[in-house]
Amino acid sequence: MNSIQITHAKHSKLKSTDFKNLGFGKFFSDHMLICDYKFGVWGAPEIIPFEAISLMPSSKIFHYGQSIFEGMKAYKDKNSNTWLFRPDENFKRLNKSAERLAIPQLPKNIFFEGLIKLLNIDNDWIPSAEGSSLYIRPIIFATGEGFHASPADAYRFMIATAPSGPYFSGKVKVLIEETYSRSANGGVGFAKAGGNYAGQFYPTQLAIKKGYNQVIWTDDNTHEYIEEAGAMNIFIRINDTLITGPTSDRILDGVTRKSIIQIAKNEGINLEVRKFKVSEVIEASNNGSLKEMFGTGTAAVISPISAYGYRGKDYILPKNKDSYATRLKKIIIDIQTNKSEDSYKWRFKVC
Numbered sequence: 001m002n003s004i005q006i007t008h009a010k011h012s013k014l015k016s017t018d019f020k021n022l023g024f025g026k027f028f029s030d031h032m033l034i035c036d037y038k039f040g041v042w043g044a045p046e047i048i049p050f051e052a053i054s055l056m057p058s059s060k061i062f063h064y065g066q067s068i069f070e071g072m073k074a075y076k077d078k079n080s081n082t083w084l085f086r087p088d089e090n091f092k093r094l095n096k097s098a099e100r101l102a103i104p105q106l107p108k109n110i111f112f113e114g115l116i117k118l119l120n121i122d123n124d125w126i127p128s129a130e131g132s133s134l135y136i137r138p139i140i141f142a143t144g145e146g147f148h149a150s151p152a153d154a155y156r157f158m159i160a161t162a163p164s165g166p167y168f169s170g171k172v173k174v175l176i177e178e179t180y181s182r183s184a185n186g187g188v189g190f191a192k193a194g195g196n197y198a199g200q201f202y203p204t205q206l207a208i209k210k211g212y213n214q215v216i217w218t219d220d221n222t223h224e225y226i227e228e229a230g231a232m233n234i235f236i237r238i239n240d241t242l243i244t245g246p247t248s249d250r251i252l253d254g255v256t257r258k259s260i261i262q263i264a265k266n267e268g269i270n271l272e273v274r275k276f277k278v279s280e281v282i283e284a285s286n287n288g289s290l291k292e293m294f295g296t297g298t299a300a301v302i303s304p305i306s307a308y309g310y311r312g313k314d315y316i317l318p319k320n321k322d323s324y325a326t327r328l329k330k331i332i333i334d335i336q337t338n339k340s341e342d343s344y345k346w347r348f349k350v351c
């Protein structure tokens with residue numbers, strides 16, 4: 001910890017930031033962590049003011065998109081303690097993504113010591129209002145130069161943070177996509193690679209033009225199986241059974257997804273991890289057994305889907321008195337924010 005050099009921001013933006021109107025990921029805290037990889041080794045991490053960085057136009061990030069990220073949140077409880085949720089999972093996944101993008105592995109101590117120090121220094125930036133959190137973005141990208149299409153020889157790891165209110169998740173209307181694909185067998189869909197999201201923007205824009213908010217991704221081969229909801233994992237509820245697809249090359253292994261699976265089982269909810277077809281969902285809609293559909297991910301935690309479109313027809317999800325989405329969301333948020341016992345040992349105390 002002592003090895004992290006710190007340069008404090010000259011002027012804090014804390015007082016000029018309106019914590020009542022944060023939105024999501026729009027305002028950034030005073031400091032950031034940086035750590036460079038050069039000559040085959042990761043150097044010493046540093047904390048510096050949040051500011052512009054300078055890169056050569058020949059840096060490979062711009063040409064070949066060697067870039068990965070993570071998304072995490074820090075929460076403040078009513079006693080002003082700071083908590084993370086399963087940060088080990090994000091660290092492991094960052095290195096899984098790194099491996100797939102031919103980016104060098106990041107040592108665990110750089111990630112954890114850097115993150116903890118940063119959260120200590122910018123602790124006043126962690127909002128405490130209901131539903132708010134400090135959204136944390138660890139990223140690694142290629143700074144090494146060259147027009148040759150090969151992995152860079154230099155990288156930067158950074159962590160930037162953004163005090164955020166609840167992620168917008170009003171009534172989400174989704175479109176089942178049959179033309180474009182998010183990921184493919186043997187591809188990079190399981191990694192949080194920047195390019196995966198760039199590839200989603202255009203099909204999502206088309207869906208928005210048609211009056212939807214998001215795209216439901218189906219498998220690239222047959223477009224018969226439902227795989228993800230935008231950049232979230234997806235669950236459906238048929239009668240009283242929750243169903244979600246198995247993770248694969250194409251389906252990202254979400255921390256929220258796997259936590260919800262464990263909580264649902266613990267709650268005695270019938271849960272199946274298996275592939276499911278669009279046709280099964282349509283049939284369940286038609287016979288009234290489709291009760292819920294929701295996405296899971298760190299940003300929105302659980303985002304209920306109110307309707308979905310398929311081949312020109314809209315299907316409305318019913319309103320439930322005993323919604324699994326509402327119930328599971330409360331349980332996981334209470335654990336994340338230290339409002340309930342954490343029998344799973346998922347909470348991580350920062351300070």
Ligand SMILES: *Cc1c(COP(=O)(O)O)cnc(C)c1O
Nearest residue numbers: 231232233252254255256297298
């Ligand atoms: C990040 C992400 C998720 C959700 O993962 P969490 O760890 O729960 O935040 C799901 N699908 C995709 C494609 C993602 O990028």
